[in-house]
Amino acid sequence: xxxxxxxxxxxxxxxxxxxxxxxxxxxxxxxxxxxxxxxxxxxxxxxxxxxxxxxxxxxxxxxxxxxxxxxxxxxxxxxxxxxxxxxxxxxxxxxxxxxxxxxxxxxxxxxxxxxxxxxxxxxxxxxxxxxxxxxxxxxxxxxxxxxxxxxxxxxxxxxxxxxxxxxxxxxxxxxxxxxxxxxxxxxxxxxxxxxxxxxxxxxxxxxxxxxxxxxxxx
Amino acid sequence: xxxxxxxxxxxxxxxxxxxxxxxxxxxxxxxxxxxxxxxxxxxxxxxxxxxxxxxxxxxxxxxxxxxxxxxxxxxxxxxxxxxxxxxxxxxxxxxxxxxxxxxxxxxxxxxxxxxxxxxxxxxxxxxxxxxxxxxxxxxxxxxxxxxxxxxxxxxxxxxxxxxxxxxxxxxxxxxxxxxxxxxxxxxxxxxxxxxxxxxxxxxxxxxxxxxxxxxxxx
DNA sequence: GGGGACATGGGTGCCGGCACGGATGGACAC
DNA sequence: GTGTCCATCCGTGCCGGCACCCATGTCCCC
Numbered sequence: 436x437x438x439x440x441x442x443x444x445x446x447x448x449x450x451x452x453x454x455x456x457x458x459x460x461x462x463x464x465x466x467x468x469x470x471x472x473x474x475x476x477x478x479x480x481x482x483x484x485x486x487x488x489x490x491x492x493x494x495x496x497x498x499x500x501x502x503x504x505x506x507x508x509x510x511x512x513x514x515x516x517x518x519x520x521x522x523x524x525x526x527x528x529x530x531x532x533x534x535x536x537x538x539x540x541x542x543x544x545x546x547x548x549x550x551x552x553x554x555x556x557x558x559x560x561x562x563x564x565x566x567x568x569x570x571x572x573x574x575x576x577x578x579x580x581x582x583x584x585x586x587x588x589x590x591x592x593x594x595x596x597x598x599x600x601x602x603x604x605x606x607x608x609x610x611x612x613x614x615x616x617x618x619x620x621x622x623x624x625x626x627x628x629x630x631x632x633x634x635x636x637x638x639x640x641x642x643x644x645x646x647x648x649x650x651x652x653x
Numbered sequence: 654x655x656x657x658x659x660x661x662x663x664x665x666x667x668x669x670x671x672x673x674x675x676x677x678x679x680x681x682x683x684x685x686x687x688x689x690x691x692x693x694x695x696x697x698x699x700x701x702x703x704x705x706x707x708x709x710x711x712x713x714x715x716x717x718x719x720x721x722x723x724x725x726x727x728x729x730x731x732x733x734x735x736x737x738x739x740x741x742x743x744x745x746x747x748x749x750x751x752x753x754x755x756x757x758x759x760x761x762x763x764x765x766x767x768x769x770x771x772x773x774x775x776x777x778x779x780x781x782x783x784x785x786x787x788x789x790x791x792x793x794x795x796x797x798x799x800x801x802x803x804x805x806x807x808x809x810x811x812x813x814x815x816x817x818x819x820x821x822x823x824x825x826x827x828x829x830x831x832x833x834x835x836x837x838x839x840x841x842x843x844x845x846x847x848x849x850x851x852x853x854x855x856x857x858x859x860x861x862x863x864x865x866x867x868x869x870x871x
Numbered sequence: 872g873g874g875g876a877c878a879t880g881g882g883t884g885c886c887g888g889c890a891c892g893g894a895t896g897g898a899c900a901c
Numbered sequence: 902g903t904g905t906c907c908a909t910c911c912g913t914g915c916c917g918g919c920a921c922c923c924a925t926g927t928c929c930c931c
Contacts, residue, residue, distance in 0.1 A: 891914085
């Protein structure tokens with residue numbers, strides 16, 4: 436085999452995780468980590484620099500989440516394959532990942548087994564989901580009476596996510612309004628919309644949600 | 654040098670992190686990972702089995718947090734050294750870690766540099782804190798007029814903790830009052846006292862605090 | 872061109888969170 | 902026994918969260 440190894444960008448805000456993943460991947464002859472990034476913005480910049488076949492992204496990162504980064508990466512030419520590496524076995528994020536065209540979704544809790552496999556699958560343009568997610572997929576399929584590919588709508592918009600982050604960090608509507616340079620009413624509107632979309636009760640549940648999906652830290 | 658290597662227990666709920674840390678530590682001739690655990694309960698059980706010199710604990714773990722596990726480990730004979738490995742650069746956590754007698758506190762975001770150093774320091778019974786925490790320590794020392802070792806008292810009473818749990822779970826004062834068979838006013842009084850003691854702003858911060866110390870799950 | 876999603880803005884009204892003031896009774900220590 | 906801590910309770914007042922109503926402008930898609 437004379438093919439060159441797959442060139443990988445690795446994005447995670449924890450140096451320790453990057454180091455561990457790098458050790459795992461570089462151990463494989465057909466995979467090589469050519470760049471690292473500590474947040475979503477760095478990741479996009481690195482891929483833009485070229486020479487990246489596959490981006491392995493953490494979902495929860497400062498400045499720009501993995502999902503936001505993936506949406507930007509998808510618009511690049513040539514667009515790299517994208518693989519999500521996440522702590523959260525969360526249905527919402529899983530479907531979001533599918534919608535931004537990810538090739539795979541790997542849980543950190545089991546990634547030592549699956550990661551290499553998922554990288555190779557991504558390069559071959561085959562989807563890879565961790566076993567637990569398969570159940571989610573099937574259940575979802577059945578719930579909808581087997582109408583197939585129809586994925587749930589994106590739950591929250593980019594703007595709403597901005598607001599969510601700030602709400603969960605404990606800012607009041609007025610503070611958020613000043614930060615985003617909009618009226619407090621609009622902030623409340625976004626927050627209210629999210630409560631309804633996500634089926635939550637108040638900003639406290641919103642906070643727990645944000646922590647669960649890794650948008651903020653406790 | 655004929656000394657046997659330091660035997661380490663590694664506890665983190667993410668297999669990927671464990672694998673990365675293991676690769677880093679096993680690469681050092683004087684350190685060897687002899688056991689892994691995916692949560693606090695497993696960690697305590699593993700150490701109880703014997704043969705562990707040093708426990709490297711993630712703070713945020715399911716079932717039992719690293720802090721809770723450390724308190725139990727401190728009661729064992731012989732008690733292992735304890736080193737915290739955490740995502741959170743958080744003052745509250747940091748002091749909690751000191752209080753349970755940790756030898757060190759290492760941030761995941763910089764752990765690839767510091768971890769090995771911190772392990773060796775722990776074995777020599779020297780404290781190790783990451784550079785940023787040093788500032789926190791010094792500031793805290795100065796704030797108290799240099800009275801030294803006096804660590805903050807256990808902040809909240811048992812009754813307050815009961816209330817805290819319910820507050821953090823999203824119950825209103827009235828609901829909590831009914832659950833605890835006291836008046837809503839008393840609930841608010843407890844909550845209010847906790848806010849003051851812990852230096853927090855509102856029930857949202859109270860919730861994040863409860864999640865941090867492992868009282869509830871997000 | 873019309874329909875739908877999104878972001879933006881406003882008004883009203885209720886209720887709960889929280890700060891501030893006050894109080895009592897019980898447990899334990901010095 | 903006096904002092905201290907804790908749990909219990911009450912009133913007042915302000916402010917913010919949240920639900921409900923309304924509207925506008927801008928996209929993009931069919």
